[in-house]
Amino acid sequence: MNKMNKYINSREIIDRIVEVTGWTKTKIAKDIFGIDLSNLGNRIRGDRLNFYKLINWALHTDVNIEWLVTGERNSETADTVSVTCKDDFETAELVEKTKQVVQSDTIYGAALKTNIHSFHQAMAGEEKYKAIEERLEKVGCKHLVSIDGVRIRYDDPPQQKEEIVKRRVF
Missing domain, CATH: 1.10.287 (Helix Hairpins)
Structure with a gap:
């Protein structure tokens, strides 16, 4: 199936985040999307996740965004899926900003x-x-x-x- 035509399922994306982080949906809602759990539920049901925040989080945690969105693993993404996610996204974001300023x-x-x-x-x-x-x-x-x-x-x-x-x- 052509990946560009594949339907993106928000529930599956959240399930993959749980798989790679072990986080609860409440923590995912707060730490990744900056919303409460009920708002996340509404966004999942309507397939309206904030992909800007999702991509930003994936970049800071080394979770492969292609796998996160499609669930498809290939030789290039297989190793990155198992990367342990940082427990605190805010800390990861501060570390990245600090790195930019220091450099x-x-x-x-x-x-x-x-x-x-x-x-x-x-x-x-x-x-x-x-x-x-x-x-x-x-x-x-x-x-x-x-x-x-x-x-x-x-x-x-x-x-x-x-x-x-x-x-x-x-």
Whole structure:
């Protein structure tokens, strides 16, 4: 059968998404199409899926769009059908956007690289600090290094930030 003349069945597309991701229809509706489950049901019954969003999702998850739409496997698509889908489409989209900015030869790319390194270092430091806190709590000494009184947030008033810095033990 000529693939161009084949009828596209929305229900089968959703079933293939379930097959490759293991997601519920509620998660598919929310994460791929940005709609609720009842709206997805209406779109399935009317064969009116948003193919722009479907294609965008497939590109970000390496799911072969031809297989997704037609269900037909061939030597070129067989390997890509089994690719594990990313659990969080929003994260995949952010990673793609981040990649574009970082790879750009702009001041934004340089700034984002610096921020990513800084955030990663801060996150790693906080995780180490929390691990120390947990170990000290087990022996009854958490009060010696509680992180709650030494964390500075961007919305803290300047005077409060100065007081926090003075309380820090280096």
